[in-house]
Amino acid sequence: MSIKNAFYAQSGGVTAVINASAAGVIETARQHADKIGNVYAGRNGIIGALTEDLIDTSADSAEAIAALRHTPSGGFGSCRYKLKSIEQNRREYERLIEVFKAHNIGYFFYNGGGDSADTCLKVSQISDTLSYPIQAIHVPKTVDNDLPVTDCCPGFGSVAKYIAVSTREASFDVASMAKTSTKVFVLEVMGRHAGWIAAAGGLASSQDCEIPIVILFPEITFDKAKFLAKVDGYVKQFGYCSVVVSEGVKGEDGNFLSDQGLRDAFGHAQLGGVAPVVANIIKDGLGLKYHWGVADYLQRAARHIASKTDVEQAYAMGKAAVEYAIAGHNSVMPTIDRVSSAPYTWKVGMAQLANVANVEKMMPADYISEDGFGISEACREYLLPLIEGEDYPPYKNGLPDYVRLKNVAIEKKLEKFEI
Amino acid sequence: MSIKNAFYAQSGGVTAVINASAAGVIETARQHADKIGNVYAGRNGIIGALTEDLIDTSADSAEAIAALRHTPSGGFGSCRYKLKSIEQNRREYERLIEVFKAHNIGYFFYNGGGDSADTCLKVSQISDTLSYPIQAIHVPKTVDNDLPVTDCCPGFGSVAKYIAVSTREASFDVASMAKTSTKVFVLEVMGRHAGWIAAAGGLASSQDCEIPIVILFPEITFDKAKFLAKVDGYVKQFGYCSVVVSEGVKGEDGNFLSDQGLRDAFGHAQLGGVAPVVANIIKDGLGLKYHWGVADYLQRAARHIASKTDVEQAYAMGKAAVEYAIAGHNSVMPTIDRVSSAPYTWKVGMAQLANVANVEKMMPADYISEDGFGISEACREYLLPLIEGEDYPPYKNGLPDYVRLKNVAIEKKLEKFEI
Numbered sequence: 107m108s109i110k111n112a113f114y115a116q117s118g119g120v121t122a123v124i125n126a127s128a129a130g131v132i133e134t135a136r137q138h139a140d141k142i143g144n145v146y147a148g149r150n151g152i153i154g155a156l157t158e159d160l161i162d163t164s165a166d167s168a169e170a171i172a173a174l175r176h177t178p179s180g181g182f183g184s185c186r187y188k189l190k191s192i193e194q195n196r197r198e199y200e201r202l203i204e205v206f207k208a209h210n211i212g213y214f215f216y217n218g219g220g221d222s223a224d225t226c227l228k229v230s231q232i233s234d235t236l237s238y239p240i241q242a243i244h245v246p247k248t249v250d251n252d253l254p255v256t257d258c259c260p261g262f263g264s265v266a267k268y269i270a271v272s273t274r275e276a277s278f279d280v281a282s283m284a285k286t287s288t289k290v291f292v293l294e295v296m297g298r299h300a301g302w303i304a305a306a307g308g309l310a311s312s313q314d315c316e317i318p319i320v321i322l323f324p325e326i327t328f329d330k331a332k333f334l335a336k337v338d339g340y341v342k343q344f345g346y347c348s349v350v351v352s353e354g355v356k357g358e359d360g361n362f363l364s365d366q367g368l369r370d371a372f373g374h375a376q377l378g379g380v381a382p383v384v385a386n387i388i389k390d391g392l393g394l395k396y397h398w399g400v401a402d403y404l405q406r407a408a409r410h411i412a413s414k415t416d417v418e419q420a421y422a423m424g425k426a427a428v429e430y431a432i433a434g435h436n437s438v439m440p441t442i443d444r445v446s447s448a449p450y451t452w453k454v455g456m457a458q459l460a461n462v463a464n465v466e467k468m469m470p471a472d473y474i475s476e477d478g479f480g481i482s483e484a485c486r487e488y489l490l491p492l493i494e495g496e497d498y499p500p501y502k503n504g505l506p507d508y509v510r511l512k513n514v515a516i517e518k519k520l521e522k523f524e525i
Numbered sequence: 526m527s528i529k530n531a532f533y534a535q536s537g538g539v540t541a542v543i544n545a546s547a548a549g550v551i552e553t554a555r556q557h558a559d560k561i562g563n564v565y566a567g568r569n570g571i572i573g574a575l576t577e578d579l580i581d582t583s584a585d586s587a588e589a590i591a592a593l594r595h596t597p598s599g600g601f602g603s604c605r606y607k608l609k610s611i612e613q614n615r616r617e618y619e620r621l622i623e624v625f626k627a628h629n630i631g632y633f634f635y636n637g638g639g640d641s642a643d644t645c646l647k648v649s650q651i652s653d654t655l656s657y658p659i660q661a662i663h664v665p666k667t668v669d670n671d672l673p674v675t676d677c678c679p680g681f682g683s684v685a686k687y688i689a690v691s692t693r694e695a696s697f698d699v700a701s702m703a704k705t706s707t708k709v710f711v712l713e714v715m716g717r718h719a720g721w722i723a724a725a726g727g728l729a730s731s732q733d734c735e736i737p738i739v740i741l742f743p744e745i746t747f748d749k750a751k752f753l754a755k756v757d758g759y760v761k762q763f764g765y766c767s768v769v770v771s772e773g774v775k776g777e778d779g780n781f782l783s784d785q786g787l788r789d790a791f792g793h794a795q796l797g798g799v800a801p802v803v804a805n806i807i808k809d810g811l812g813l814k815y816h817w818g819v820a821d822y823l824q825r826a827a828r829h830i831a832s833k834t835d836v837e838q839a840y841a842m843g844k845a846a847v848e849y850a851i852a853g854h855n856s857v858m859p860t861i862d863r864v865s866s867a868p869y870t871w872k873v874g875m876a877q878l879a880n881v882a883n884v885e886k887m888m889p890a891d892y893i894s895e896d897g898f899g900i901s902e903a904c905r906e907y908l909l910p911l912i913e914g915e916d917y918p919p920y921k922n923g924l925p926d927y928v929r930l931k932n933v934a935i936e937k938k939l940e941k942f943e944i
Contacts, residue, residue, distance in 0.1 A: 116701070120698055120701045150704035150705065151704075153704065178697055179697035179698045179700065180701035181701075183700075183701055183703075183704055184702060184704075185704050185705040185706075186702075186705045186706045187705055267923060270923070271829050271924060272827070274924055274925065274927070275541075275598075275822075275823065275826035275827055275828060275829065275927075276821075276822040276823055278596070278597055278598035278826060278927060279539055279597065279825065280822065281602075282535070282539045282602055282603045283538070283539065283599075284602075285569035285603075285604050286569065286572070286604040286606055287605045291821075291822055293823075309923070309924065312922065312924065314921075315924075315927070315929065379801065379817075379819075381819070382798065382801075397822050399819050399821035399823050400798075400800070400817070400818050400819045401818060401823070402695075402710075403694075403695040403699065403710055403816050403818060404694065404695055404712075404823075406698065407691075407694035407695050407698040408691070410690050410694065413923065490922060490923060493923035493924070494922070494923045496917070496920055498915070498917070501915055502733075503909060504686060504689070504909060504912035504913045504914065505729070505731065505734075505912070506693065506694070508693070508697060508734070510734065
């Protein structure tokens, strides 16, 4: 049997550590050159496979691949593109097989979240339905932390650390200013469906560093009166407070709080974030001076303050994916299995993709405090190990020295394919 | 002659390194216990002096004071409170003297920006006009980098580093997403009058890491057509681009671009930032998908990614202030004097407060590139040394271990004073 090549691609929103998973895949494959040939990366995810735009990762040195471990974003480009079912678009699957055949690809590593797991599952099924031998392994990644089976998702720990650190820092700032100026700082964070990232804001306050923080979770319907009472109480007690608000918070009408129907002077609809909306509610309701920030991409790209735990887990997932492939597995995903929280220990496990695709893991109800504005001790115990440790990138001239790969395309062998 | 005590206070917007200056003042004073008695810190700036709310810094250990060096925000509380002239409010100056006399204070160290330099100058003049011997030394601090005479201002280098790092990281992110999703990332930064902080965004792009960045400076009137053409050109050439916009950008009508007269569904005026406004302009004008962030307090509180140069300079300014006081100076401010840019060398200088107060240093016109959307090589040469080096705080349980001082008040000796 000839040695098969591997295909690797990044999918969906990128993270501070998805490239660490890429390094795990490529370095592990290189260590098993007797079993896996070259690793071809899809330029811009699955689109690279469909259009036969395959990057020859062997063109990059061991040093460059190792530098992926400390480089945020998707080194090969990502995409938001979901394959339809084989019944709905058989041509796309046939095309994938043509590309795999043309380049002797027998392994499919797909690095993404829930939608990508679904794509990976579909590809794994080609093996049967279109009679082409391909082993499809999903490499978990999502800042939303909403994949099932695995205890946590690579990407989340670093966002959580960024939000916890930033909330602590901004809270120190507003505490200094509160006497004559700003009394409330509002920080908008990601998480349209689940409040995992917002919950991380709660870590900014600890037993030896108490900070009044009000968290607005997407899981909890916004109650203006209750919210204002909470902020008012904290400001009276501490002199200031911080608010961490998830972009996905909804009002009693079921609409996103951010969707306030804002219009400019000419009546044009304007898109805003939820942070200014919450800030305005505080101003109108309590007359307090505020500042607000929106972390947006900064939170998920912040490799400079990545969690060491997260970096190690991201790398381990890429490595395990290759090892599972070599062991003959198909349609699986390596997982992070927590053994204990204190001290934190974990091991690599395995999930069947059928149990992962299209399942969204929500935050347990008992992770939110009774009043709905904070995190419980159970939540803190879950989150703390995930932000543990620092893993600083190297710097050059005051800036992180992130790698850009050559990303050389291999020669195309097939006709052009329109997607 | 009895040994006089010192008064120290923090003023205006706080920074990632103003506490490093505090450490410089207190540690240096402790080293000269034969010349300077206790250091009393004003709780919440000058308000602490007026209300006789003085913090006994000797209650905190050497270890705690040393930890100020790695702790952002104002450890003693800051304030926005500008003393009127002695003609307008003689009572406040008389009160200051009463407090200084009551606590044997002969040194006044005021840590702030332009307004604070003015306050410090006024206090230094008490010596003559109200016949009380006080030496007033200003310790420079401002993220806006707009103090004259000094080459740069402590606080700025760390914000500059944060903005440069964050812009590089977010740009890597948007580059990964651009194929099928976000093509433009907009980051709003501080700087209402001068574009120093926005300019720092330009450092994200370097010779070995080119990134298409459009900077919107407060010094340049916003020209929508020219801006859209610039963004469009970059997106066509690179596939994506980043925009760094100063909060102080104004349109041709002379109004802040952020002041768009936004109204909610009920017609209530809503305050927004400039980032969503710019994002909407891109969406309407080019139909490109975008993301936007507002760094706000995160940028000036981000001690976790402080510039080592900045930390050292902030500490040196506090140290020099005490040494100048001991040498008998009054009405001066230590400065950072650049000796050379490459290699970067600097020394501590001295400015007369009369030359500092109420003078705003703008960015030189030749620091902005000809098209008005970038930084010149001269600007890069000026900025780069200021973000050089990392100075990480210690961590505990995944979070920076920032100090909170005891902040014990000394016993009051005077009647209450209403401000």
